[in-house]
Each structure stands twice: as structure tokens, then as C-alpha cells.
Amino acid sequence: MNPLQLPFDTEDMLAGLRPWIECESPTHDAAAVNRMMDIAAFDLATLGAKVERLPGRMGFGGSVRARLPHPDQGRVPGILIAGHMDTVHPIGTLEVLPFRREGNLCYGPGLMDMKGGNYISLEAIRQLMRAGLETPLPVTVLFTPDEEVGTPSTRDLIEAEAARHAYVLVPEPGHDDGGVTIGRYAIARFNLRTVGAPSHAGARLSDGKSAIAAMARRIIEIEDMTGPDCTFSVGVIHAGQWVNCVSSSCDAEALSMAKKQEDLDEGVARMLALQSERDGVTFEVTRGVTRPVWKPDTPGTAKIFEIAKSIASELGFEMTGRSQGGGSDGNFTGAMGIPTLDSLGVRGAGLHTLNEHIQVDSLVERARLMAGLLMRLQ
Template sequence: MNEASRNEPVISAEEIFEGIRQWVSIESPSTDAAAVNRMADHVQDGLARLGAIIERTPGRDGWGDILKARTQWGGDGPGILVLSHIDTVHPIGMIEKLRFERQGDVVFGPGIYDMKGGAYLAFYAYQHLMRAGRQTPLPVTFMFVPEEEVGSPTSRALIEAEALKNKYVLVTEPARDGGKIVTSRKGVGRFVVEIEGRPAHAGARHEDGRSAVRAMAKLILELEGMTDYDRGITTNVGLISGGTGVNVVPQFCTAEVDLRVPDAATGEEMVARILGITSDEPGVKVTVTGGMNRPPYQKDEKIAKLFDHAKMLAAEIGFELEDCVVTGGGSDGNFTAAVGVPTLDGLGVDGKGAHTDYEQAYYSSFEPRARLMLRMLETLT
């Protein structure tokens, strides 16, 4: 063993475990800006101790702050953007039900898989570099987003602008299907369907009413019927509200719709179909708003080359890396790939159960995935 090897800091799964525990224990649902900012405070403190150049953009429209940290080296030249989000879908108090604990190889906790585990791996890789006294060939910018789980409404423009300043984007969303990383994702559309009918007493003057709920029920079947698995299209009516009382013919009804498409052309087709829906119920008015929320993220030659590089590094570390093509979930990687910057996603921890009450990460993935992130930062030029 040479002197450099003896002085090299150890990459410790136990240390990673403890760091992830701290991050998961700070609950940060997207819609609670104060909670997300407490998480941002914790991450910022750690990055500042490592000497990172910090930039924090105050939140707006009720969302949390956007945190950005840049390595001390490399100046303003194009480098690597490591993109993470620190918000979760889980409400405050979920940590009491889904306790952070390890059972064999499984580590449970709200947001551990999506994506505090992966976000922490990025922090840990930077910490390792600083401990070892090493710099990367390219400058690295770490960006922590506060509202990815709701579509990144206030951070999208900053994400795209930051991506365009860099040569590569690495996204710390969780691994898929046993450790696969992501090289393409479906585009995501969101729509609101509003129907206005005519209210009436449900008993005395039922015939005078025009039920918005009845009309919506028929449209829901039409919307759900647009799903086409063979073409990679899914539609989901996920939220419905309407009516004012059980004895009143409902005047209003609202439904929110999720759309997933494999490519931009299909997105244009489906957006036109959904925006153009009408009701055959007499006396009701239908209003549809919305469109594509995240553009499709499609694997091209540059992304394929970036994946091949990661695959080579994984082989050196000791595991085989595969990619997951056209996953249905969206991420901020959709934005960066769509503006033409080579993007590799799913570099976080392996596990399963995102957004559920059994969300989990695999302890055995902590060390190799940290090594892969570290080697990506060290070898991209």
C-alpha cells in the first residue's frame, strides 16, 4: 500500500447511514415552506463547513428556498451540475409511523428513497473530496430544489439556466429496478377540468338542475380511456371535488388530470385531445386548462456516451450498471435533458416504495453508489 492509499479517507456505509438518518429526520413536505427551509438550513450548514460557495434564492409563491453550492475550484467555467431535491410528499409526523430504522439490508424512512438518500450521496462525495484534499477536473455545482414533488413551479427556470452553464447534469433521483440508472423519462402533463351546471333542490325541483358531477363522471371515463399502454400513454384522474350538499343538484365539479407521454409529438397530440374535451350533457359548461408540465427526457448520443462512462466506472468499482429507458416518473432531469445538456438520472440509492408508508432504501447500495458519484465527479472532463 502506497502513502496516498494509506491517507485516503474511507468511504463508510455506516457514516452514510448516519448522514441520511439526519436528513430524513428533518421532515420537509413540499407544501410546508418553513419545513423545507429547515432542511435547507441543515444542508447549507454542512456545505458551508466544507468551504462551498453558497447561493440561496428565497422562496416565492409559498414554496421554500432554492439552495446552490459551488466548489471553490474551477471559477465560473462550465462544469457539472448535481441536481437534487430536498422536499418529500410525506406530511409532518410521518416519521412517527414510518420510523427511520434498519432491518437487515433495508432502511426505512419517509423520503429516504425519493430522494434524501441520493441527495446525501452527492453531499458525501463532495465531503470525501474535501477530506482527501482533491479537486475535480471540472467545477461542480450542487443544486437543492424545494418543490420538485409538485412539478418545480418556482425552480424550473433556475434549473434550466444552471444546466445551460454546465457540460453535464447528474440527478440524484433514486435508482430503479435493482439499481438501474435513468437515461430517459416520459413527459408529464397536468390539467384541471372544471364543469359548471345548474343548481336545484334535489327533491322538490330536481328536473331544473344540471349536475356538474354527473357530467364529470362521464368525462372521467373518457379521460381515463385515453390511456394506451402500447403507445406509452397514461392518463389518470387523481383528484375530484364537487357539490355543496347531498340535497342539492351540484353546480360545480373539478377534476385534476395527470398525463404521461413518451415523446414530444405524442405530448402535443394528447394536450390537444384533453384541452378539446366537451360534454354531451345539456346545460353544462366545460373549461379545461393546463398542458405539459415536464418535457420528455429522451436518450440521445450524448446521454448514451455519458451512460457508457458511468457503466465503465461501475465495473471498476465492482458492479454492473444498467439503464432504465423511458420510466414513467418525471424529474427535474426532464428539464435539463430537454435543453440539450447530457443528463444522467437515477444516481441515488437503490430501494423501493417511493411516496408510500413502506418507503425504503437498501443499505448495501450506499457505499457503491457513493463511489460511483465520486468517480463521476473525478473523471468527467
């Protein structure tokens, strides 16, 4: 049977996805992420996979690794499907962004990024098995808990697992035109801290040194460093407890992105050079997690992309491939030189917002694309 003609059913997939979406799993809530991993582990077990629950560390949830039945499993390098189950949406988001379908759109927290793509990957495997089709290479699925914060606790796991495989498929959200990602920009995160001096904001305002005011000035300075080769932004800030107190400390997080590794390295040096003391307030900068450049011109990735283009043509659309910003765990595997194809997940819009949704008709399209890749990679 042609894997591109497998009987995928949209309504069945939506029904299967619903419990995944209604199990909210924000990155920093390890227990919530583990509940989501429980659901995924159960679904993988129904496929006959050998499922392992790997404990979390650094305060994050655990991971799920599942090896699908195959006569060559463990004997030859196979295909790794790598996805994350954490989302940016806090517990309670379902109250304002419930799982619901409106025509060709379906809404829900984490549905596009990236539970939808993870689910259609399992559905592709399920339909292949039901049809009695055996993939040329063994397949392993790895779901991790911390991609949305840069993968600090599982990068080593992802890289070690990827090194055992011939190919890596990443079902992050697909592009609007159905295209895929064949390279990604470099990304660095930074932890920022200003330390001043406290005082009573009403009676002794001039005695204090406001860490908040100092951080505000630093944020402008940092974002003004953005240029065509390297961008800088501050997306998180925490400070203060009492409005009548001059805050003596303020913490923030910054992100820098560049198309070339050398540009990111220069940007990192510029950020670290900002550490200093001004007007009695100390400014500290520490480097956080970094995603390396994944260059789009690697031969192995080009090979997978050509196969994907051929499958897309049979499905009725022209596939494009491009390098892009917005990091993923594909940065790591692609930078290792392992043939990697990213953005194989569902199409939609509004990821990371309260309008996150997918195009329902992309469920079958992307499941068939994944099934085709699993059958043609060898």
C-alpha cells in the same frame, strides 16, 4: 487515492440522513420545505461551499444553490448536481412511517425519493475533500422545492443553471439493478373543472346539476383514452362540502405521458378538445406544467454513461441505462442537449407510499459511483 476506495461509512451516512428524513417537507408546505433547505444549506456550508438561499415563488419554498471551492469555479463550465427536497408525504407521515432500520432496509418518508440520493452526493464531495482530491471540474449543487408537482416555480432556475454547466447529474432513485436513466418520457399535467348548479340534495335534487357526477363521467372518458402511445390518468379530485347539497363545482388534476413528443402533443390536443358543456354542466380543461421528452440517444449523455459503466464495473456490477417514465428535472436538462445522467441515487422500493425504503448497502455503492463520476468527468 482511488475515489472508489474512499472510506465511506454506512452508519455515519445513516446518522447524517436521519435529520433530513425527520424534517418532513411536503411540496405544498413552503415553511416545511424551507426548514429542510436550512439543514441542507448548513451541511453544504460545512463543506466550505458558497451557499445561496434563493427565495421561493408561486407559494413554494425556496432553493439552495451551493458552489463548491475550486480554482476554476465560475471560470469554466462544470458539473451540476440537481435534486429536489420536496416529498409527496404530508406532515405527520413520520407517525406511521418513522425513520427506522430493519436489517438491510431503512424506512422513512422521502428517503428514496430523493433525500437519500441528495445526501450521498454531499457525502461523496465530503470524502473527496477529506482525501485531498480535487475534481477536474468545479461542482455546483442545486436543491429545489417543487419537483413533485412538475417544477412549476423553478424550471427556469434549473435550465438557467444547467446552461452554465458541462454536465448534469441527477441523484433520483436508482433502478433495482443499479442502472441509471439516460432518457425520460414526456409528461403533461392538466387542471380540470366541472361547473354545474347547486340545489338541496334532499328537497330539490332534480333542480341541481351535479359537478361531481359530471366529473366522474369525465374521469372514465379521460382514462379510456389511454393507448399504447399515450397514457391518461386522474390522480387528484376535490369537491363538495355538504352531503345535503348538490355540488356546483368540482376540480381535478390529470396526467398524460408519452415516449415521443409528437404523441404527447396529440394527447394534449385531445385533452383540450374535451372542453364543452353537457346537460347544463361546463367542463373546463387547462394545460398545466409539461416535461419535454429527453431522448436517450444524445452523444453527451452516451459519453457520461460509458464512464458510469466503467466505474460500475470496477465496483463489481454491470450498469444498464434506459429511458423511462416518471418525470424528473433531468427531462429539462436532457431536452436542452446538456449531457445528463439520472437515477444516480440510492436503490430501494415503495417510493410515494407508506412503505418507502432504501437498501442500506446501496448508500456506499452509490456514493462511490458519484465520487467516481465527479473525478472522471472533464
